[in-house]
Amino acid sequence: MAKWLLVDGYNMAFRAFYGMPELTRADGFPTGALHGWVKTMWKLQDQEKPDAMLVFFDLGGSQDRLALHPEYKAQRKETPEPLEKQIPVIKELTRAMGLVGVELDGVESDDLLAAQARVLAAAGHDVLIVSADKDFAQCVNDRIKILSPPPTANPKLGWRLMDAAAVVEKFGVPPAQIAEYLALIGDTSDNIPGIDGVGPKTAAKWFAEFKTLEGIIAAAGSLKPERFREVVIRDAERLRVNLKLTTLSDKPVLPQVNQGEPQVAKLLQLLEAMEMKSTLTEAQKRYSGQAELF
Known part of the structure; x- marks a missing residue:
């Protein structure tokens, strides 16, 4: 080959x-x-x-x-x-x-x-x-x-x-989660807004626990820090759109x-x-x- x-x-x-x-x-x-x-x-x-x-x-x-x-x-x-x-x-x-x-x-x-x-x-x-x-x-x-x-x-x-x-x-995440990871934290170079305040460490921790972006959205009511719970629930559809933008x-x-x-x-x-x-x-x-x- x-x-x-x-x-x-x-x-x-x-x-x-x-x-x-x-x-x-x-x-x-x-x-x-x-x-x-x-x-x-x-x-x-x-x-x-x-x-x-x-x-x-x-x-x-x-x-x-x-x-x-x-x-x-x-x-x-x-x-x-x-x-x-x-x-x-x-x-x-x-x-x-x-x-x-x-x-x-x-x-x-x-x-x-x-x-x-x-x-x-x-x-x-x-x-x-x-x-x-x-x-x-x-x-x-x-x-x-x-x-x-x-x-x-x-x-x-x-x-x-x-x-x-x-x-x-x-x-902090494997290749299979990169598109979802970028959808969550955002990508300033492409003007894709993530969840304000969610950085790489928080995102990696959530993916380790909930595996996927949909898993994180489904668990929004129990996310830590607690201040992100309502935000993730509110912005769930935008995160799904983000994923379409970040997926090659x-x-x-x-x-x-x-x-x-x-x-x-x-x-x-x-x-x-x-x-x-x-x-x-x-x-x-x-x-x-x-x-x-x-």
């Missing part, structure tokens, strides 16, 4: 942008994120040596989640303009590197990636989800693990592998996507056009023999 790397494209693009200095082409076009992106993809290939690697991008909001909660992700700031300019080129570079670039209008990339991970795992493949997004912890099982990038505040920690035991250590899809809406092949000439042309000289030199060495260099 094969080893697959599934990359959360926008998560990695933002990290490439903020992790690099403000580099520009001679005409002022920003290129910092482009340098960071290509080097990150190469590092992942060299470090993990996957049999196949795919990148997933967003191409519009989640229509299903917005129908349930119109304020879903409404608080997020606009993408910085220099990064916005680089996103189309990042996608071009991704495809030229043979990493495909999967996207579908109206469906979040998280759902596309999660569904693909589960299909591959069910077929017996090993999957690494490359992302810092905590939502993916719900996908972890014997075949699926998360590869988290170094924290921007402490890059020396390096890339970290998260298996089921690491999920429990970090969140397990139903593929695309056929299985296969690994692409590097388009070396196209990649080198892009790197030259972006005036990425050192990256171009490295690409010429890395892909030598795979295509004519101009």
Whole structure:
């Protein structure tokens, strides 16, 4: 069976942008994120040596989640303009590197990636989800693990592998309870309000005792601390809606996507056009023999 790397494209693009200095082409076009992106993809290939690697991008909001909660992700700031300019080129570079670039209008990339991970795992493949997004912890099982990038505040920690035991250590609940856990405590990054005052420790304690979100709702009259009893009863339906928002899809809406092949000439042309000289030199060495260099 094969080893697959599934990359959360926008998560990695933002990290490439903020992790690099403000580099520009001679005409002022920003290129910092482009340098960071290509080097990150190469590092992942060299470090993990996957049999196949795919990148997933967003191409519009989640229509299903917005129908349930119109304020879903409404608080997020606009993408910085220099990064916005680089996103189309990042996608071009991704495809030229043979990493495909999967996207579908109206469906979040998280759902596309999660569904693909589960299909591959069910077929017996090993999957690494490359992302810092905590939502993916719900996908972890014997075949699926998360590869988290170094924290921007402490890059020396390096890339970290998260298996089921690491999920429990970090969140206090196993992967199967992550979506319910997030529904209960809320997720500020997605603008999903949980029960005010219920933090990770209280949530983990309740799940240990009552097992599921419905179990917690059913036991609302006996919850401790007592101040949450009426609140949970009152907000039971909102918690159920939250769970629909925090649960990633397990139903593929695309056929299985296969690994692409590097388009070396196209990649080198892009790197030259972006005036990425050192990256171009490295690409010429890395892909030598795979295509004519101009």
